[in-house]
Amino acid sequence: MSSTETTQDVEDPVGYFIEDLMYHGKTDRTRESYERVLRRFEAFLDDGTSTSTATHRDCMAFVHSLRGDLTESTVATYAAYLHRFYGYMTEVGVFEENPMTLVMEEMDETIDKDPARRDIPIPRMRSFVVGITHPLHRALVCTLLKTGMRVGELCNLDLRDLTVSDPELEAAYPLGTRPALTDRPNSLYVTPDAAVGEELNGEVRTASNKRKRETVIPVDDELRAVLKRWLAIRPDAPSPAEPLFVGTSERWGERLDPQAVRHVVERYAREEGWYRTGGGAGENVTPHYFRHFFTTHLRDRTGDRGVVKYLRGDVADDVIDTYTHNWGDRVRETYETNVYRLFG
Template identity: 35%
Template sequence: MSKYGNLNFDEQWYNEPLRKYLEHKQNVDNVTDSRFYDIARTLVGNPERFDWECLEEFDKPSIEWEPWDEFVDWRDGMTLSDARAFKQQLEDAGLGSRSVEMALRIVQSFLKELLERDVIESNPVAYVCDEAEFNHREPDKIDRNVAEIGSYLRAIPNHQQRAMGVTFAKTGIRIGENMNIDLPFLNLDHDIYDEVLDQHDVTLVDEIADHPDTLYIPSEPTMGEVFRGEKRQLGNKRKRGTKIPIDGEMKKALLNWFAVRPETSYPHPLWVSPTGEPTRLGQNTPNMKLTNYWAEETGLVDDGDNGAFTPHWFRHFFTTNMKPGRGHHDDSIDPTLVKYIRGDVEDDIMEVYTHEWGDQVRQKYLDAIYHFGIYD
């Protein structure tokens, strides 16, 4: 210790270690909201225990288990039996190997911080992590052709889930970009949609106001940013906004959803929660329903929880089947156009497609995009 003593002493580490640690992760380590939620969920469980606004938007986990502070009376001393019992209850709850290790590593890091500050005398969770053999089975890669994905989408009776799946599959957009779509960024040339816009007093953004049957993905927002009056769970990762054509099949899927979609308030998200007040779907919903539950329910995969089939899988499906000489689809578009629609292109390519969008993007895309036969 220096002649000045312990300059890092903070009484909160001793009196309120959980609160202090979480504040440290958020303000000093500057972890993302998603990571902060994982840490808080593992250590204290109920987000309402501490008043952090960034936790309010996250979905309740589908598997219930006790957090560290509820399962172990760790303040009065911990044993290896405590740490092993905590690990066992995670496994008994049905968490996979990766999730179990993640939870243990979070607790290990928390206790390591306290150990270094002489708040506690041991870190048995670190010992359990070192002795454990985590069996991370890599998910089997799945390969499905256009007809198989069409059968899967056609078998989904839920109009919102089907339309969401069609949007992922036909565009290759990222999950955050899909979840962030608001009505002003969608132009459908149909009376049903015109009525929806009038009913909600929505004005289309300038980028697509004169482009019927077009989806606009802006470069904003970033994760945690307040965008159009709402703090977003996920971000759009595009450097520049992109206009994406909508073919007849995707249009019909969206219109079927709008026929039953409940009324919403500003900022009018496209995808909304199925129960309670209509609010934007959370980040976990597509994975839990579209690519877990419905994929298994319709027979597309045997186990919807093994991580092989996710919303991101559609991004690879789009890329593979739209590039020349790849996938199971005969037609294709130029690889640079694939990059343009995906949102991962250089500025010079973007300029060409932006100024010659009608001929260079829309028509070429419509001529080549695969057809699922959902409504045939």
């Protein structure tokens, strides 16, 4: 299509977009999901308003109408679909602007990049972790503390992203089938390919991974034991992706979303006096706090900013290349020598 094409040239913008998704190789399931949301948006608009004339206020009203009927993660997915629709149609010249841009900016959680955060010493964190007895909850908190990954990245982990040297687990679960994990036992793989609303490993995701490059993170003996205890009670998952972390109460067996993980962390942080309604990033302990804790303590212990940048998934070609090519010697040895103990 010419970049000068106007809305008058496309009678059904939604149909046009769905057809282009097919040309881009999107699966039937993905296209059906997009069309269901976009047609719902069309039906929501007032008479006389179309997708081509909708404003950011129309989009905000639509997103607001979803709340109460749908979970926050589903609302975020619907908004992401609408944003991608408008972004694409603007890019190809069918629409003049994307009214969802401002809406998404308002929805995005704003985080102070360098706040004065609560200072929790390692012994106090050990006491906190020991007090978490539920196998799933302990596994969530320990994985965040031991890897420094983002909460969305945690939720997107599948069984294929974990490899452990344990005959019982290897016999019971399809672990570590990622090619990147070949010859890298006791590791977690974090993909750069997960995006909200996109299908990955047979499942449409409700969270995005923000890193640009793949990362392989060592799994030490403590985290291995915690994960084994969790897998022993993990419900069977209906998803073909076989999520690593799934619900054990509501949404039994379904992949956990970031909001569910935040609720788990908030519950225990409140009990510890580390979370207050209305408290900011400097006061409250959240999943993102664990990323800060990991970064601060591992950097101080190793003195090697490159390894920490690699594990965090920070993008720098020289860092990625150096540590990817010498992963066993540089990353695993540095990590296992310096990572803090959570159980004494």
